[in-house]
Amino acid sequence: MSSNRPSLSAKLDGLRSSAIRDLLKLTSRAEIISLAGGLPDAALMPSARIAEAAAKALTDTAVLQYTESPGWAPLRAVLAERESARIGRAVALDEVFVTHGSQQALSLLAEVLLDPGALVVVEDPAYVGALQVFRAAGARLVTVPLDAEGMRVDVLRELLARGERPAVVHTVSNFHNPGGVTMSSHRRRELAELADAYGFWVIEDDPYGELWFDAAPPEPVAAHSRTVIRLSSASKIIAPTLRVGWMTAPESVCRAVELLKQGADLCGSALTQQIAAELLADDAWLTAHVDTVRATYRTRAEALVRAVRATFGDSLSCTDASGGMFVWASFTDGTDTSALLARALEEGVAYVPGAAFTVDSAYTHSMRMCFTTADAPVLERAVNRLARAHARARVVSGQSTQL
Structure with a gap:
């Protein structure tokens, strides 16, 4: 043998x-x-409100069935409205994609946007989940430091001037994990301008943006460019158990992600997505x-x-x-x-x-x-x-x- x-x-x-x-x-x-x-x-975490929404959802047996790969359409409509208000422009339904937490979105995007050896710029220190994803994709990682105003976009500009050409720049723009800082408004605009000028994608990872204490953070990087892909999640504001994250991206990116998600898990849970839709749409309660x-x-x-x-x-x-x-x-x-x-x-x-x-x-x-x-x-x-x-x-x- x-x-x-x-x-x-x-x-x-x-x-x-x-x-x-x-x-x-x-x-x-x-x-x-x-x-x-x-x-x-x-x-x-609002266990009673979640239970109420679950009981309501379960009156319809359709929530026990598979749902669409991009996510349950009414939830995507709720998210499109929320993201439109946040970004300051109309976000179409086809530009919203629901994932199994925002970490899955990051993983699928790495497959869609990166070939082995592609350059990815990350912040230093960096979000651990992003490092795991980009390393698994075989990316070459280059760091840009943080200071009190977030990513040092001037250092990124210097990298670009030296001939580096990233496929992706990843940033946790609001209340950084682990750095705790928030990117300033002028740096967000400058990052978006660099993305447009040099042709790279920005992944704006934003699970913490609604957890501000004194004042809401500046407008998203996505407010300044269509080359920015925004990720967010219900985990930090409602409950991680729902495993509802979402991506706001150009339709072409969403369709590419859909092909890969179909091979990964077909679709998310219609039940938890319906629960999330009800809670996220209830503005007064939320x-x-x-x-x-x-x-x-x-x-x-x-x-x-x-x-x-x-x-x-x-x-x-x-x-x-x-x-x-x-x-x-x-x-x-x-x-x-x-x-x-x-x-x-x-x-x-x-x-x-x-x-x-x-x-x-x-x-x-x-x-x-x-x-x-x-x-x-x-x-x-x-x-x-x-x-x-x-x-x-x-x-x-x-x-x-x-x-």
Whole structure:
């Protein structure tokens, strides 16, 4: 009998599991306060309203059947109206495509837009899910740094001037994951102008845009160019369990994605799409619901940032959370966050080291913290635990423990 075994695809050779998903396996213990997972708070999810919409949907047996590959038409109509208002121009029904969460849209787009070796520009630090998708597609990744105004579009312009020709530029424009920053209005316009001038696609990944605290973010990049593909989701404003994401793109892109989706899963769930359609179309209810989520997250974000600054002083800098779900923090005293994590877990707190979000840069001293799933006192305890872990690490390294 031959000892040869069937092989797996060579494309798997360069892939690695998400450090965040791996970390979640370690933080499931009740005694761990997790700032690691990018999870919305289940206590804020409208279970009763979802149940009501589900019961209503189930009165029609059609929701038990397959639906159209681009998504249930009434949901796409609701989304077209929402996206038209957001972008500031009419979005046609054929320019809206519903996917199994926005991550599936990103995966399908990589297959549609990229050949192996194609150049993709990503932000630095970068969204982990995007890195996984683009690596699986065999793309060549080049990074552009972030600052307080989001993607450094001037650095992208320099790359283009040197002759680089990306097929895709990916950006999380609002309340960046993991960077916590929002792209300024003038950079959005400039990015769109570069896309038109050089002929590349922009994927504007926007799952957090409605989770603003003080003011809504600027108009989308898509407001300035038809070469921008917008992704969004019901996961962060209603519930991830619906697995309803969507893409707004030129009809030609939607049709190409449809061909691939038919080969992947034929279509999404008519039931969850009908539930999502009812909830997203109920403007009065949705506005009140999202206002509650925003207010709760704002209180928690402020508590986390306040505790970090009061406890660590100048030794740990962090972003001001103006929306979204994350704070990006960096030690200024040389602390290695990957090395610190083991002691943090021993003290009962978890975060994601900055190394999880890298292509080129090490981000050895940085970390991402999520504030959505714990109230202010718990977040303060989490920071105190982190401080104890940090103090232990400083003792081992022979450095001062004063903060």
